[in-house]
Amino acid sequence: GAVVSQHPSRVICKSGTSVKIECRSLDFQATTMFWYRQFPKQSLMLMATSNEGSKATYEQGVEKDKFLINHASLTLSTLTVTSAHPEDSSFYICSARDPDAGSNQPQHFGDGTRLSIL
Amino acid sequence: RKEVEQDPGPFNVPEGATVAFNCTYSNSASQSFFWYRQDCRKEPKLLMSVYSSGNEDGRFTAQLNRASQYISLLIRDSKLSDSATYLCVVNPFGSARQLTFGSGTQLTVLP
Numbered sequence: 001g002a003v004v005s006q007h008p009s010r011v012i013c014k015s016g017t018s019v020k021i022e023c024r025s026l027d028f029q030a031t032t033m034f035w036y037r038q039f040p041k042q043s044l045m046l047m048a049t050s051n052e053g054s055k056a057t058y059e060q061g062v063e064k065d066k067f068l069i070n071h072a073s074l075t076l077s078t079l080t081v082t083s084a085h086p087e088d089s090s091f092y093i094c095s096a097r098d099p100d101a102g103s104n105q106p107q108h109f110g111d112g113t114r115l116s117i118l
Numbered sequence: 119r120k121e122v123e124q125d126p127g128p129f130n131v132p133e134g135a136t137v138a139f140n141c142t143y144s145n146s147a148s149q150s151f152f153w154y155r156q157d158c159r160k161e162p163k164l165l166m167s168v169y170s171s172g173n174e175d176g177r178f179t180a181q182l183n184r185a186s187q188y189i190s191l192l193i194r195d196s197k198l199s200d201s202a203t204y205l206c207v208v209n210p211f212g213s214a215r216q217l218t219f220g221s222g223t224q225l226t227v228l229p
Contacts, residue, residue, distance in 0.1 A: 093162075
C-alpha cells in the first residue's frame with residue numbers, strides 16, 4: 001500500500017488562483033520531504049526540500065514566495081502555488097524517506113498532482 | 119553537462135527481446151544509484167537499487183561502473199507490461215538527501 005499520500009491528484013483552476021497540495025507520510029515520520037516538478041517529456045526536477053519545523057530549502061531558480069512550503073508536522077508537508085498561471089501547469093510530486101529503512105532504500109513518492117491552470 | 123544523462127529513446131522492441139539502457143552521472147562522489155520506472159502520467163516507482171557488484175532481480179539486471187561513472191539496466195524476455203519510461207536516479211549525497219533524476223528512457227514492448 002501507499003506509504004506517501006498526496007492530495008489532490010488533479011487540479012484544474014483559473015489563472016490567479018492559489019492551489020495547495022498536501023503530502024503525508026502514512027507509516028513513518030518524515031523530518032524531510034521533497035517536492036519535485038515534472039514538465040511533459042522532461043525529468044523530475046527538485047524544487048525544494050521541506051524540513052519539519054524549519055524553513056524549506058529551495059533550489060536555484062525556484063521562487064520561494066511563489067511556491068510556499070509548510071512542514072508543520074512530522075507527517076505532513078504542504079506546497080502552495082500562489083497566484084498560479086498557465087506556465088505553472090505541471091506534474092508536482094512529493095517524496096519522503098523512511099528514516100528507519102535501510103540506506104539503499106530511497107524515497108517513497110506520492111501519486112503526484114497534475115495541475116492545469118487555464 | 120547534465121548531472122545524470124540517459125538516451126531518451128524511444129526503444130521499440132518485440133516481446134521476448136533483451137534491451138539495455140545506459141546512464142552516466144557527473145558527480146564522482148555519488149553514493150547511491152537506482153532505476154525507477156514511470157508509467158505515463160504516474161509517479162515514479164522504484165524498480166531496483168544498483169549495487170557496486172551488480173545485481174539481478176528476475177528479468178532485470180543492473181550494473182554500476184564507478185570508474186566510468188556509468189550505470190546500466192538490462193531487461194531480458196521483455197513483456198508488454200515492461201512498456202514505460204525508465205529513470206536513472208542518483209543520490210549524490212547518500213541517505214535521506216535529494217535524488218537527481220535522468221530524463222528517462224522510453225521503452226515500448228510490441229506484441
